[in-house]
Amino acid sequence: MTIKAVVFDFGGVLIDWNRDYLYRQLIPNETERRWFLDNVCKMDWVVQQDGGQSLEEGTAELVALYPEHEALIRAFYARWHEMVAGVLQEGVALVDRLDAAGVPLFGLTNWSAETFPYAWERFDVLRRFREIIVSGRVGVIKPNPRIFALMRAEIEKHLPGIQPNELVFIDDNLHNAQAATDLGWHGVHYTGALDTETKLRALNVPI
Known part of the structure; x- marks a missing residue:
């Protein structure tokens, strides 16, 4: 895999x-x-x-x-x-390491279209993602399978033929992580950077 x-x-x-x-x-x-x-x-x-x-x-x-x-x-x-309050440094460090290893990164967030620009303008980590799906812009929220389909469609523009079991989704909401797993992705419930890193290594993700 x-x-x-x-x-x-x-x-x-x-x-x-x-x-x-x-x-x-x-x-x-x-x-x-x-x-x-x-x-x-x-x-x-x-x-x-x-x-x-x-x-x-x-x-x-x-x-x-x-x-x-x-x-x-x-x-x-x-x-x-x-x-x-700002960024969560442990999570940002995880992004930095995956990016340095050449892993393609994408973002999928439940966020108002009107408030998201505030974060975009202030937090450089958000510019590390090739594509970002913002729920308020597309009118559907996690854990609805439709938003995962929209995310996968964006990923396919960069990685044609990508399959669900070739994707990892990291979310601090257990229901959202489980929704990804139910769709064939590898949903990871984020409870901290160290635990997530362990799960990524178990999936042979270079980090």
Whole structure:
């Protein structure tokens, strides 16, 4: 078996994004903050924007549901950049080593089309990828098989005839990694760089 390309998720693997970085400032009480993030600005809502809904529309819908929390809801995207702490150095080092070894690299991320440019402009590691599929741009999110098909189609432009079992997909979300495995890829659940490196070596990926 030969692995011909490695596909990376970004958030939680290469980019340090966390809602708490902003909302610790806005809601100091941990119990109140957890309730707000679990029930109002919850991840199911964030995923709607990652899937292509505009930030304006998503915000308006949530404000209509929870008008008493309007200021906190509007802060989510108005101050979204405060949720991004920077790059995750261990993940970036993994990209560096794979790139140095000549392994073709691609990116597949659940990310709003409107906020992704902020990361693109600031984090040079994102320019190491030959192609990047951003869910908000294509209107479909992981773990939907359609987004993996779109990624594979982009990879085929560079590596004609690539087969699923020649692809590795690294994601910190277990469900997304499993979705790739179910499609015949080698899904790797990212829990840290060392563990991922061990899994890559087991797949004979040069690193």
